[in-house]
Amino acid sequence: xxxxxxxxxxxxxxxxxxxxxxxxxxxxxxxxxxxxxxxxxxxxxxxxxxxxxxxxxxxxxxxxxxxxxxxxxxxxxxxxxxxxxxxxxxxxxxxxxxxxxxxxxxxxxxxxxxxxxxxxxxxxxxxxxxxxxxxxxxxxxxxxxxxxxxxxxxxxxxxxxxxxxxxxxxxxxxxxxxxxxxxxxxxxxxxxxxxxxxxxxxxxxxxxxx
Amino acid sequence: xxxxxxxxxxxxxxxxxxxxxxxxxxxxxxxxxxxxxxxxxxxxxxxxxxxxxxxxxxxxxxxxxxxxxxxxxxxxxxxxxxxxxxxxxxxxxxxxxxxxxxxxxxxxxxxxxxxxxxxxxxxxxxxxxxxxxxxxxxxxxxxxxxxxxxxxxxxxxxxxxxxxxxxxxxxxxxxxxxxxxxxxxxxxxxxxxxxxxxxxxxxxxxxxxx
DNA sequence: ATCTTCAGCGAACGTTTGTGCGCTGAAATA
DNA sequence: TATTTCAGCGCACAAACGTTCGCTGAAGAT
Numbered sequence: 350x351x352x353x354x355x356x357x358x359x360x361x362x363x364x365x366x367x368x369x370x371x372x373x374x375x376x377x378x379x380x381x382x383x384x385x386x387x388x389x390x391x392x393x394x395x396x397x398x399x400x401x402x403x404x405x406x407x408x409x410x411x412x413x414x415x416x417x418x419x420x421x422x423x424x425x426x427x428x429x430x431x432x433x434x435x436x437x438x439x440x441x442x443x444x445x446x447x448x449x450x451x452x453x454x455x456x457x458x459x460x461x462x463x464x465x466x467x468x469x470x471x472x473x474x475x476x477x478x479x480x481x482x483x484x485x486x487x488x489x490x491x492x493x494x495x496x497x498x499x500x501x502x503x504x505x506x507x508x509x510x511x512x513x514x515x516x517x518x519x520x521x522x523x524x525x526x527x528x529x530x531x532x533x534x535x536x537x538x539x540x541x542x543x544x545x546x547x548x549x550x551x552x553x554x555x556x557x558x559x
Numbered sequence: 560x561x562x563x564x565x566x567x568x569x570x571x572x573x574x575x576x577x578x579x580x581x582x583x584x585x586x587x588x589x590x591x592x593x594x595x596x597x598x599x600x601x602x603x604x605x606x607x608x609x610x611x612x613x614x615x616x617x618x619x620x621x622x623x624x625x626x627x628x629x630x631x632x633x634x635x636x637x638x639x640x641x642x643x644x645x646x647x648x649x650x651x652x653x654x655x656x657x658x659x660x661x662x663x664x665x666x667x668x669x670x671x672x673x674x675x676x677x678x679x680x681x682x683x684x685x686x687x688x689x690x691x692x693x694x695x696x697x698x699x700x701x702x703x704x705x706x707x708x709x710x711x712x713x714x715x716x717x718x719x720x721x722x723x724x725x726x727x728x729x730x731x732x733x734x735x736x737x738x739x740x741x742x743x744x745x746x747x748x749x750x751x752x753x754x755x756x757x758x759x760x761x762x763x764x765x766x767x768x769x
Numbered sequence: 770a771t772c773t774t775c776a777g778c779g780a781a782c783g784t785t786t787g788t789g790c791g792c793t794g795a796a797a798t799a
Numbered sequence: 800t801a802t803t804t805c806a807g808c809g810c811a812c813a814a815a816c817g818t819t820c821g822c823t824g825a826a827g828a829t
Contacts, residue, residue, distance in 0.1 A: 353805080356796095379588045394788080394809080397789095498768060512723050513719050513722050535718070542756035543749075548759075549764060556708040563827070604820090605777045613817095
């Protein structure tokens with residue numbers, strides 16, 4: 350690859366990082382082209398060599414955030430495989446929360462910008478989370494086949510789990526370690542409830558009525 | 560009450576309405592004092608007669624949104640009481656979604672601004688949703704006592720339900736009626752899963768393992 | 770009838786915003 | 800070596816921003 354294109358990609362990345370860093374404080378929707386350029390260490394007019402718009406930047410940012418997230422998750426998944434069967438809920442969520450804590454900006458962007466800015470931006474984020482949910486569906490099916498405990502409405506259950514984990518997790522990202530710990534446990538419990546519900550439905554169990 | 564103070568309260572309300580209307584498009588965090596003033600039909604400088612800041616406005620807005628929400632919910636709850644026992648999940652969620660559809664701005668503010676702006680604003684919103692959850696906890700306990708089906712971890716279950724309903728609901732607010740319908744059914748299913756899980760746990764039910 | 774209060778206004782300020790333009794100098798190409 | 804490409808820069812501009820100031824005129828108080 351050319352030295353030229355290499356350097357261009359490099360400053361492009363600097364812009365993306367700057368945007369990610371700045372959007373952590375006030376949200377992506379309320380940040381300015383000039384501020385981003387300054388944080389990236391380039392002049393305002395140079396910005397246009399890489400992106401046409403702030404919206405354009407936003408889409409690229411979501412793209413990259415999604416890629417990073419999937420990479421991290423894939424790596425995490427491998428380390429779970431060693432843990433045979435036990436802690437099917439606890440281990441993944443612990444990893445998820447650690448990930449969120451060490452990649453705040455990344456998660457904040459994915460979670461805080463639910464309705465912040467342009468529709469395209471919104472939808473890009475939604476799609477990214479949906480992809481995450483799809484992966485979880487696969488995992489759940491695999492897990493169910495392994496433990497012999499089928500789940501009803503896997504897609505819905507997965508969606509509920511992801512929604513709970515992402516949302517409560519996002520709220521805890523900026524809290525103290527102790528509070529984060531407490532929140533993590535609560536998420537685990539809630540995901541367990543969902544899991545148990547899906548299992549109960551699959552087994553046809555119903556509560557006795559008085 | 561004086562005509563004077565009455566009129567003041569009136570324009571104050573006009574400002575709040577204007578902010579609510581405008582924040583629906585781009586989010587509260589990215590709106591300007593001048594734009595709000597213009598939408599409210601007053602000069603920029605008159606804004607300061609009612610609020611010191613945009614943050615100040617934000618807090619007042621959350622306050623009012625919370626009040627309206629609680630009012631609507633209370634009204635909705637009464638109309639549920641007629642529906643004895645059956646549709647414990649479906650009826651409330653249908654009402655909730657109708658509420659969300661006819662009060663978009665209200666819900667969008669409560670849901671989209673998760674990390675948009677200042678911490679005080681964030682926390683005010685979090686507190687409002689928490690209050691909503693507390694109410695649901697009470698309802699669930701009452702319902703459980705009535706149907707004789709106890710729930711485990713009521714607080715957690717309620718939190719999960721609220722999180723799912725608010726989040727998926729918020730995403731659907733801007734969609735077509737058909738998509739909203741589809742989303743509503745999915746929310747109902749997911750809340751049912753949570754409910755069933757909490758019931759199963761309370762009953763000590765566990766899935767048979769292979 | 771006189772005086773006080775104060776919501777709303779318009780003008781002005783200094784900043785910050787997005788964006789266009791032409792230049793530069795090093796890297797890529799020929 | 801001569802030529803082309805183009806990322807980055809500085810400058811300029813119009814527009815929008817938050818905020819201050821003094822004025823006005825109707826409502827409230829005396």
